[in-house]
Amino acid sequence: MANSVAPAPGAGTLFIVATPIGNLDDLSTRAVQTLTAVAVVAAEDTRHSGRLMQHLGLRKRMVALHDHNERDRFQQVLDELLAGQDVALISDAGTPLISDPGFVLVREARAQGIRVSPVPGACAAVAALSAAGLPTDRFLFAGFLPAKRAGRRGVLESLVRETATLVFYESPHRILDTLEDLISVLGAERELVLGREITKTFETFYAGPAAEVFAALSADPNGTRGEFVVMAAGAAAAPAAAPSFDEDRLLARLLDELPVKKAARIVADLTGGSKNDLYQRALAMKA
Numbered sequence: 001m002a003n004s005v006a007p008a009p010g011a012g013t014l015f016i017v018a019t020p021i022g023n024l025d026d027l028s029t030r031a032v033q034t035l036t037a038v039a040v041v042a043a044e045d046t047r048h049s050g051r052l053m054q055h056l057g058l059r060k061r062m063v064a065l066h067d068h069n070e071r072d073r074f075q076q077v078l079d080e081l082l083a084g085q086d087v088a089l090i091s092d093a094g095t096p097l098i099s100d101p102g103f104v105l106v107r108e109a110r111a112q113g114i115r116v117s118p119v120p121g122a123c124a125a126v127a128a129l130s131a132a133g134l135p136t137d138r139f140l141f142a143g144f145l146p147a148k149r150a151g152r153r154g155v156l157e158s159l160v161r162e163t164a165t166l167v168f169y170e171s172p173h174r175i176l177d178t179l180e181d182l183i184s185v186l187g188a189e190r191e192l193v194l195g196r197e198i199t200k201t202f203e204t205f206y207a208g209p210a211a212e213v214f215a216a217l218s219a220d221p222n223g224t225r226g227e228f229v230v231m232a233a234g235a236a237a238a239p240a241a242a243p244s245f246d247e248d249r250l251l252a253r254l255l256d257e258l259p260v261k262k263a264a265r266i267v268a269d270l271t272g273g274s275k276n277d278l279y280q281r282a283l284a285m286k287a
């Protein structure tokens with residue numbers, strides 16, 4: 001990618017490495033190669049990611065970089081990069097920066113001319129969309145909704161007219177409350193798809209009108225266990241506005257080419273206006 005910032009001489013590369021969202025076999029060959037090759041792994045939770053590294057038989061220097069310390073800690077990672085070390089950023093699951101830490105680090109790395117390169121792989125939102133059967137030509141990923149009901153409803157209200165497919169992340173202990181809010185704000189008929197435990201043993205998709213999805217999840221004894229991606233069909237596009245004609249302008253233009261009666265009839269056909277009234281106006285224009 002073209003970069004307006006001069007490249008930092010001798011700096012290492014920051015690799016943004018996606019890891020599985022459940023099924024370890026989803027770790028790509030290139031992710032393994034990258035994790036093997038780098039000097040340092042920056043991880044959201046070093047204990048959690050330590051298990052992945054152990055699974056791969058890798059021992060690496062690890063730096064903890066999570067939401068609460070990223071602003072203090074990113075400089076340590078930048079120092080490693082500026083000293084010429086390659087660094088891999090991973091999160092607990094899926095793609096870093098997607099509702100996960102890393103934004104501050106990536107932005108600062110780019111600002112300092114450090115090469116940032118993605119090693120793509122699993123992302124719960126994209127995996128869910130790919131199997132949901134909702135339109136994917138336009139979607140709006142809104143991450144986690146606010147934890148409190150008023151905030152959640154406020155965000156949903158701002159999205160009521162959005163025609164793109166909506167995608168949210170939600171935790172198991174809030175999923176039913178969030179569904180209630182989706183029903184009350186977007187309507188009981190709005191088509192929803194929930195992806196639960198995607199790529200894991202108990203992967204389940206619930207689909208249908210919002211009220212039915214709520215009923216199905218409430219009735220399922222395992223319904224509120226695991227991790228969720230919530231998707232809602234976009235609002236039906238507003239009917240195209242009836243074309244608005246400036247009758248007089250149209251009439252005047254047609255009168256340049258056509259006789260009064262014909263011009264009045266065409267404008268009446270196009271606008272639904274009164275033929276007689278248009279004829280009188282056309283006559284006045286010609287006078």
Ligand code: SAM
Nearest residue numbers: 021094095098123124169170197198227228229
């Ligand atoms: N960075 C991750 C990604 O690329 O998807 C997302 C991290 S975010 C902190 C965690 C949330 O992602 C979960 O609360 C859940 O909403 C969603 N999620 C992660 N794994 C999932 C899975 N296997 N099935 C369904 N949702 C999942």
